[in-house]
Amino acid sequence: MSFYDYTKPKNGTKFEGIGVARISGENQDEKSWEDQEAFYREWLDRTYGRDNYELRVIAYQGSGQILDHTEFLELCDLVATGDYDFVIAEDLSRIIRRLQAVIFCEEAEALGTRVVGIGDPVDTSIEGWEYAAVFTSLKNKAFCKDTARRIRRTLRNRFANGEIVMCLQYGYIKPHPGASDEEVQKDPEADAVYEKWVSMLEDDATYAEVARWLNSENVPTGKYCTEDKWTGAMVKRLTYNPILKGERHRNKKKVRRKQNGRPECINAPPEELLVRQVPHLAFFEPDRWDRLIRKLDERNKKYQRSKERKNDPRAGVARKRTRWPGQHLRCGVCGRIFVHGGHGRKGRMMCNGARVYTCWNAMSVDAAQVAEVVTSDIRELVRGLPSFDVHWVTEYENQRAQFRAAQDAELGRIEKELAKEKGALENFLAALGELGSSPSVLQKVKSCESKIQLLEDRRYQLEQDCGQREELPSLEEITAVSDETFSNLAVECEEFGRLMKSVVTEFFVLPYQLANGGHVQPRIAFRICLAPLVGSSDMELLQFDRIVDLAKKPKRLRFLNDVVRMVNTGEKHVDVAEKLGIFKTEVGYAMALHRRMQELGVADPWIPVVDESQAARYFKRVRNSVFKFEPLEGFESTRHPRAE
Template sequence: MLTANTPLVQKDPTSPLRVIMIGRISTPQQNESNIVASFAADEKFLSQFYDGPVTVKHLGERGSGLRTDRQSIIEAEEEIATGTWDLVLMEDLSRAYRNPRHQYEFIQDAVDNETRVICIGDNLDTADPNWEVMMGAASLRHGLHIPDTRRRVRRTAEYTFHKGGMVQKIRFGYRKLTKEEAASGQFGPVGLRLAKLAEATPIVMEMRRRVMAGYEYEAIAVWLNESEIPPGSYSSKRKWTGALVSRFLRSCILQGVRRFRETIFTTQFKDGKHRRKKNASPETKYYPELAHMTKEEQEELWIAMDSRTVNSGQKSGRGNPRHGIARDRGIWPSKQVRCAICKGFLERTLNDQLKCKHAFDSDNPCWNHVQVKAETIRQKILPQLLEQLDRHPAFRATLIEAAWASYAQQRQRQLRKSSDLDAQIQQLSKERQNLVQAIRCGGEIEALVEELKAVEGRLRVIDLTRQATEDEASTLGIQSREQFAARLNEGLLVTARENFEFTDLMRDYVTEFVIQPVQAMDSTQVFPRAKLTFRLSAITGSESSPVEIRIVADCFQPSGPVEILEQCRQAKAEHPKWGCVRIARLIKKPHMTVKRSLHYLELMASANTNDPFRELSEKPEKAARWTKRRKNNLE
């Protein structure tokens, strides 16, 4: 048991001992009372060695110890960075992190800020001159916990799968058996926890027939829904969709082959998030009792489905532009902007448009169907942000450093890509020269000529790629930090359009970013308005400076009458008796546009507002282009 040999002392003798207590549980199966219990143990320990006044901040939550984006640990690190806390007290080191890399960083940052750290269960106290020894032992102990657990879980899961267990997703046409039913052997091999529903086989075969006949997946989904045939129990929408039909028909279970670990999730040491990839050799086992169709019938079906994918131009694997990119990474403002109504993320649709993800839900959809172009958000928000930061030079300089680092990373990637392409061009040029020389010397002319054509074809493709890379690199022509700072508006726009790191940067600084639907006074048209809160203290880590910047930007082109509202208001104030024709001559605008603008000012006056648009908090009775489109006959 750890004993505090060095007395606990406040940094400020006139204030209480300031203590941060960190608690954590990992899984939903664990009771949150465990966090409270760990705090109680910490407080009991503290009372044994300190009897003065104490200020305690409890930081606890449920989350993986590998994740670096947990709210409690972020708050703890921010508090420690202020240098105003005397002690961080934990039951053991794993309450902060499981990854030794982040454990060392957390403890060393606390020591740098003269904040003492005590981990009771690890006998770790940074007031001990030899605390690094105990730190190494504690880090090793907690670091080995996850690989040991992972090995045991994987071994048990694979054994259970081959014995008929690990039934995770219940697809249409199947049901999960109880342990007693599986042990009876009445529905298949003893131990198999899955059984086929024989009455579903005709439906599966009819789905196959329709695909082979050329029916669209959406048409098949409509037929299934109209026939009141429910999808599998794991379907979140509780209805068939075209994508669900496609995935279902590609499942090997239809030919009686069970698969396990089809997708591998690999933990990233940087932030504890998972990267998923397709498993080239998953665990498989064949059960003829589960087959709705033969292997030959399904393979024929897959050939027909693959031909549709090829014709549609879809790419998968390395041919897809997002291959190897985590799902939570995107080009700003995606993965960050939310709907002001339901607080769901806006997702990218066609033509770089963003729309509320819950607007597509079938059960409880969000009524906000407003769409906004990502490029419009960038062009509206970033210049306003820079204008606001002009009033805070220190924050502007810090933002320039961070944005330049992101831009420099992007430029380095372009240079490496160009270098690789140059090496390929040089190698192919040598091969072409050798082939030409071989042709001149005689030999198998036809084979040499064919090979030369192939080499020249690859060379042309790489030349085009190299030229595109040069064009991309020279779009802005910024070579140094000074140039970037001088052309910051352009630099930020280019970085925001192409750089994932810029999205991560903005995620750290922006506390709120929503798209608020607004409606015109004289029509039913609904438009997007962006609202962003930028946390200045997140840039420097100091809470003593101005806290937040709030930006409101209308991300759309207003109508002609709305654009000249101020001009018409000023002209009418100066010449109250003038009509729309004389005002139109004064401001040099069409008189009908001025007439509508004056009418718009009357509507604003009657609504007692200076805002030309109404912010919507409830679904409007009428909204242009929000009505459901008529469905074509898909059969």
């Protein structure tokens, strides 16, 4: 028996209530809201009388599984006021599904609000309503699960028969909406596009670079794509589709309900995966596609978020398209990356450690100037290379022989590792056959298979390297390739940055000072490897260490050689200054620099600054109380290579 008298309105005049009219999806007719309201009024007319109630209708579209719908939360807030006499719905599932419907009824009953599900039937004014509400909720839940299983079973069978061909990606032609996969054809124009696409990824291009190339070539995004421009996410999604190797996959994902009732997509168990072979739709050999996917997974593994936060998994990740030398130039003192925004200026870069007071190298450099001087220095180096004499050729042949020996040794080691892992895999499979299903053995089987795949990929790469050119390229060939490369690529484009990262290594900003004092100035020390320009990767002979200046040379340095030569011939400082068009004091400064160089016994007027005590006079942050020099672990804090 209820503790409340539901026959009398709470306000003493008319009954006030809420009607819930809900439809699940977009395919349902919105007129159903009006039909549900009419159904409620018909029941209320019979129960309370035509003019003896006021009905407020909450009508919305959405799944009854979701507990945080705005309209359902609004309904709960209205009921919580205790002002309403009843809540009415066609059945409880119109209000909410699952056992939350029973909880809603109990909370409404505690506030004296009657809940009526006409079609169930559930009426909280009738004793024993709880049994009907619980059984109704379980029945609705079982019905949903049974329907889902039936649909899933039907779709699995149709997929196995070649049906369920949904929206295909670019490169495939579906003749009519109900076509099977046997009727689908490849677009002949897509062969060259996919070949270039995959070749770029194999050459370490990013998804964004491939997308920009596709947009520049006006390649369509596909019949079923809602976007008219390619993006990096689209390129990745299409690249990972196994239909490119002639396989259709289904049931890789499944949906589960979260705590709030909203659906969540998760990986399905491996045994639920369905695979159908469609070799006539393959653009690539399966081995090539599998090798590319493993390479992309390995390359992008460092960008993934991990549960362990001991190391930053996003370190070295550009937050946007960064112009070279961004994400490449490093500090020669602490080893950290140089970042944009040095000293609050957009075009300048500075050490990331100096920004947080863990490095004393507080100089900033102009990014555009760094790109210009390094590129110019590479051009001058290539044009000034001497002819390859017999010594160069002999040295190159020795290097090739050493490289081949190392390659053969590595191949031998890989073959031994492969034999070992395959033997272990056979043992684990035999144990699995004897013991039956064992999670630990299955995990070891997967680990062995993964190691075997990585070793086979490494062996394939070494075998490909064996096919590289063996003859030493001519100087004319190196010069032509260099000029064409640096002339056709803009400094701002990512392809130029990717090329420079392969050509320029050991790329550091180092602090220097003239031998007789003065301001600390930045110099760029880097190593050039010209081998990538001619399609080789093992020619140490074509590596050169270089140093370039960023600061404008003072007059005492620009005229140093002329001043020393003229003074040593007996000319006076005044006469030297007049002939060179400089002041007498600048002649004196040049001679002072020369004397200091002689005292130190050096030929280079620039002296490296190697510790914070030398820098304290010029960089204020060194004198800050929070400063503590902390170079990267394992980094040598004094790297001052000599130019060749």
